[in-house]
Amino acid sequence: MRFSFLMLALFAGPALLSAKEPFETFLEKHCVRCHGPETVERDLRIDQLSRDFNAGIDGHLWAEIVERINSGEMPPPDEPLQPTADEIDAVVSQLDARIRAGRAARMAARPPVAHYRLSRREYQNTVYDLLGVRYDPTQPGELNADPLWHGFERIGSQLSLAPSHVERYYRASEIVLDRAFPEKPPETQKVRKTAAEIRYNGGERQQEYLDRFGIKRPLRALIFPGRELQALRPHWFGAGAGKSGLYRVRMQISGVRPPGGQTPHLRIGKWTGEGTNEGLIELDILAPEDEPEIIEFEVFLEMPTSLDFNVVVTDIISRDKGAHHRNILGGQDYIFTHTSETKLLNPTGPKLFDEEGNGIFSFVLLDWIEWEGPIESDAERATRTDVLPPDGATLEVVSNHLHGFAERAWRRPVTNEELHPYLEAYQAELAAGEDMSSAYQIALLGVLNSRNFTYLVEGETEPRQRLNDWELASRLSYFLWSSMPDQELFDAARAGNLTGDGLTNQVDRMLANPKIERFVDDFPRQWLQLHRLGMFPPDGNLYPKYDVWLEASMREEVVHYFREVFDNNLSIDTFITSDWTMANPRLCEFYGLPMPKTSGMQKVTLQPEDHRGGLLTMGAILGLTSDGTRHRPVHRGVWVSEAIFGKTPPPPPANVNPIEPNPPDSPKATIRQKIEAHAQNASCAACHRNIDPLGLAFDQFDAIGQWRTHERVEKGLGGDPLVDPSGMMPDGRKFADANQFKQLLLEDRDRFLKAIVEHLCSYGLRRVLTVDDQEDIDAIVAEAKQKKYQLKDIVRAVALSDLMRKR
Known part of the structure; x- marks a missing residue:
């Protein structure tokens, strides 16, 4: 979930006229002086927030206000007038009660049906599991690229279906069926x-x-x-x-x-x-x-x-x-x-x-x-068993075969009325002179082009708050396998056995199934926004050691590292720091590590002088937060805020000037020095105070992640200046370099845990989280803490959570 005072405050509606609420006295006494008509810090005016908690217009802001008051961040410690513990308890209770009441009202008013289109990768996996057919939707002319939301390619509100997509889906299903049922099977x-x-x-x-x-x-x-x-x-x-x-x-x-x-x-x-x-x-x-x-x-x-x-x-x-x-x-x-x-x-x-x-x-x-x-x-051939009816089959036999295929393709029970149009198409093709196999494939084509196949459909005409077993089976399978349920999961849904021990057994089985590799490949790529790596190809003159194989190796390092943590159920602390990484010969050359004797990714021991360990000092992470010529501390700070803390800072004001290159007739200055000068602007200082330290901690790494002690400045007087990776966290804790910064992050492991849970839930639920999800998120976090922050147990807790069963 991504909370931000500044960004959300821009869309805050005017306060609704109502009787004065009990919590207003606290806000007027401790908050409105800095967030009211006279002073508007961080673009937030509390007096203008909507008090209609049922509508939830400013629900995210109210939730963060509660969080900050409860943690002692508001009012700031340097304010002379501080609330008592009783006052804090009272206002937190009052606001929390209204947020909860609003949540219940909104849940009751949810639309009856929700649709979530399959991503390209999910479509690819689904046709393979359904028919044993390999199809690459990323080829030119095939399915459109999936729009991204903070790296995630499966958010339902982003995955619309434009008219231009329809023809591509139709062509894709034709290709799939041609490969599943060719006129002449290809010879090996x-x-x-x-x-x-x-x-x-x-x-x-x-x-x-x-x-x-x-x-x-x-x-x-x-x-x-x-x-x-x-x-x-x-x-x-x-x-x-x-x-x-x-x-x-x-x-x-x-x-x-x-x-x-x-x-x-x-x-x-x-x-x-x-x-x-x-x-x-x-x-x-x-x-x-x-x-x-x-x-x-x-x-x-x-x-x-x-x-x-x-x-x-x-x-x-x-x-x-x-x-x-x-x-x-x-x-x-x-x-x-x-x-x-x-x-x-x-x-x-x-x-x-x-x-x-x-x-x-x-x-x-x-x-x-x-x-x-x-x-x-x-096994691939076996998936197509009984899909085609035998030659000369009666209409009843054809209908039974089509019914079985549609139930698997649509991932739920199917009525005869729903199949009637497809059987009519089959009979029309027969009447037009087509052979039985070709006519039947027209019916299959219709099933594969139905919204019931290309979308995950949750709900029905009568609104309800929870998924049925069929919907839960699909949600779980697309969460953990990026594909449709297998037969055992279908059978559990049909038997109504996706509760209690039945659900636990299915989730444990899915986590142990080889198809979990799809989750291991997909989730870190989306969570860590690896699509940004190589978006700005590094200048070959400035970074001659960079090539496309190094870039691919960097990307693979992240995924293989995630796999090692997941497979061994290691603590999420490992994502922050470790004395090992996953590397191939190209990365070992780049990082200056001993060369392995075999090719491919393998576990490599790190020494302190290697300056690596954990995700934050990997070449991929340092590279995706840079541009083609220089490192970008602010972008690195924003990435840390989003990936590690789950908070998206607001965008910069439209009139902010970019950082200019160093003038030839001026002393060479680091990017850090220029950012610090820029942050003196009062309108910029508040945000930079929270963002900059998170990125400046990694100033000893250049734009492609190479370790350095001096920053290369192309123009200017004097030698290249020393880099300074020191800083101070927003709460006042200081660090000297990236290693000390990592230790401070470990002290914040509960915040990191919550962020990972939120990322997993966005990925699994296929939507942006809201304040209405916080109670469920907190329950998952509490269970994960009991499991010692171990990654596979965290994923398991999300899959078994009550949140995963809610619409």
Whole structure:
């Protein structure tokens, strides 16, 4: 839940005329002097807040006023006239009673039905669980991107359905059904290409050259930075043979890494025509030239497609050698088998290795690659069992099959009247001459395009306050699995067994199911607003160590870290500080950590001198709160306020001037110094006092998260100034640097816990929380505290909470 005096006060309605309430005396005595007609601190005028608690126009503001009075923040400690404990108890009780009464009135007046559209990722998961079909809605021309609310892509009020969306949903359901029930099932094929075939068009001429020298080693494909090499072509499977689906890939590969240089990284993806390719597969190559490794993985491909290999490192050949150098290496006359034979085979070729055989640049060596697919598991095929009626089935049998499919697709019991239009469409197609299978798929198409499929529908014509078991099953499954309920959860809903121990057993089962990985992937990405990473690509001249693989690795670090905390049910304190992180070779290089012996994300021990640990000092978090040229302490402070404390500060006034670059004829000044000067403005001081310390604590990290002691200032007189990460929290507690700041956050773990619970509830309930939810939130927080702040237990408490059962 996101409370803010300033932002919400802008929309506060005028006070309603009524008899003077008992709490007014307290407000007039202690509050109106600073928040009234004469002085308006933080843009809040308490005298203008609506007293109509049933309408709840200013409910958030009243709730925060109660919170601040109760905590002793209002009136401020430096005010000469302080209320007594009895006065505080009385006013808090009076306001709380009115807020509760208003909450009850609003709950009774809620609309009878609520609709929450599935996000793209949820749609993708649902069609897979429903029909065993893989479909990528993020491809160009497919489903529209989901609008975001503070990083969350599943908030119902944001996910509208415009007319332009309808055609895309119809096309998506056609694709899904075509893949589920193709006229001719695709055959799984295996294609193997050697380096000689990929690099040398078979390599017959080059092999003759090797034979003359008596070289027995095979031809190998040398893939270097700036060079694209074929990884997959549709015609490899034969004309029209390549079908969309899951493919298994195997390849034998190794790398050449310069001493002290960057680990070669291989990307397989689509060529964009802009000098890069869109990464589909990302691999750090650690195997040495004489000990190549066979790597195997699976990937979903939308066919037809063409893919290329591309080595991604910062020591790119083109920076030093140019196109001529690359053209020679890429030509048919440059032959590669082994580092030791390069000079013999290419006496006039570019120098790629020093006298000791060490690489000058990072390279990847490919021996062969094998593609197999499309592949489908027995479990995927089993999901379609009994969806299609048998040939020659009667209308009654067809109706029964359609009824079973609709109940699973719509996630609730379905009446015969609801299915009547779809059966009519089926009969009309038969009458028009279509075969039974095609006619039936028209009915399935209608079911998949119904609002009952694309929306989670909660409620009915008669208003009620709680979900029924079917609705609860869907809410739980889309919370924990980002998809529809499975058969066991359906059966529990049908039996009315989603209460008490029955509900507990189902939630525990869902938490242990492999589909919980979807929650682990989705929630941290949305909670921490990782979509902002790379929104402002860092300037390559200022940050030459930054590349797309580093950015992808940063994003993966956050998700893998969350997974480690969740899987091991660690305390949420781990999100604030830890002596470990999750890193791959690229991140280890960037952070200055010991290089691992294997590729992929793995747990890495941290030392104090590494200046890492927890989420706040990860490259992704520090990068998403920066722009392409400099760090942004205020943005970092706002992020901490939102993610860690669940409070969204108000936006800056429209007339605030941006921070200008340092003038060439002035002493070099840090961004901190400029912010402090800016915050002297009386209209800005109150907000900056609460925001700035939260971001300035991380001033020893630059725009891409590199550790530093001095701030680089491009223009100005003198040397680059020292950074100052010290500060003071709004409540007066001081810190010297990020480590001490983290310790203060640990002292505020109850506030952090409440914020995490609120984020989880927004994610699970698919809506913005309100003051009406506070009592339920507090109950979840109390239970989570008893469970020692452990993450999986917190998620479990949310899933089992009374709030999850309310409409």
